[in-house]
Amino acid sequence: MLDRIVERKKQEVEALSHITVQRRPDRSFLEALKKPKRKGAVIAEVKKASPSKGVFTEQFDPVDIARSYEEAGADALSVLTDRDFFQGDPAYIRRIKEAVSLPVLRKDFLIDKKQIDESVELGADAVLLIAAILTPETLGHFFRYAKSLGLDVLVEVHSKEELEAVINECEPDLLGINNRNLKTFETSLIKTKEVAASVPDGSLLISESGIHTSEDAAQVLSYGARGMLIGESLMLAIDKREKLNDLFKGAAKGEA
Numbered sequence: 001m002l003d004r005i006v007e008r009k010k011q012e013v014e015a016l017s018h019i020t021v022q023r024r025p026d027r028s029f030l031e032a033l034k035k036p037k038r039k040g041a042v043i044a045e046v047k048k049a050s051p052s053k054g055v056f057t058e059q060f061d062p063v064d065i066a067r068s069y070e071e072a073g074a075d076a077l078s079v080l081t082d083r084d085f086f087q088g089d090p091a092y093i094r095r096i097k098e099a100v101s102l103p104v105l106r107k108d109f110l111i112d113k114k115q116i117d118e119s120v121e122l123g124a125d126a127v128l129l130i131a132a133i134l135t136p137e138t139l140g141h142f143f144r145y146a147k148s149l150g151l152d153v154l155v156e157v158h159s160k161e162e163l164e165a166v167i168n169e170c171e172p173d174l175l176g177i178n179n180r181n182l183k184t185f186e187t188s189l190i191k192t193k194e195v196a197a198s199v200p201d202g203s204l205l206i207s208e209s210g211i212h213t214s215e216d217a218a219q220v221l222s223y224g225a226r227g228m229l230i231g232e233s234l235m236l237a238i239d240k241r242e243k244l245n246d247l248f249k250g251a252a253k254g255e256a
């Protein structure tokens, strides 16, 4: 699946015209996560669909969802912009930035510097770099490039091996461990535990995917995660505030 996504991305990137970067990110994603509203930062994800789960909701208004996440007390937002596999749209970033005051991560499959330029122009405050689709050298290069433009960078790994290769090339201040196995799509929160031990002290650890209950949140926080990236369970919740409160209960337990 990841191969298919990357193949499609290559075509998309080819069609992307040259972008002159004329602005700077204006909100700090990293600072928001360092000073979470509760014990355990929450990055709430705006995503209409995923390849493994299909469409989460037909009544999808990205701006409404972002607003309700903000009102519910999320610390930051992640916005899927991939069209073909997640039914996202790059334009969502700008629309959401106009409507809410939380910092926004552009969630996409970045394989070319042009997409980093594009992210800044769209108004993103942070980008995701996925170790599974970039060589360690390219990731290091993109990391420094994104930083030079003022973006925060969430570096995503799936294994200890990936993590070790990444920290040879750069010093990520935000490190995401994706609990989802990219081949089977299954999530296992133990992933966070397996990788956490090797995370450098200077990296703020985010546990990504498969967090649905207060027990899940407590679990990943007990492994040393300081933040959580949550999509599906928040997308499916009718009452985002209630759902976040439930998860925060788990966060408080996890820190204790």
Ligand SMILES: O=P(O)(O)OC[C@@H](O)[C@@H](O)c1c[nH]c2ccccc12
Pocket (backbone or CB within 6 Å): 045, 047, 107, 108, 130, 156, 178, 208, 209, 210, 211, 229, 230, 231, 232, 233
């Ligand atoms: O919906 P979930 O299981 O809560 O997962 C959110 C997020 O971690 C997931 O969407 C994700 C993590 N890394 C990615 C990379 C690309 C696309 C999507 C993702």
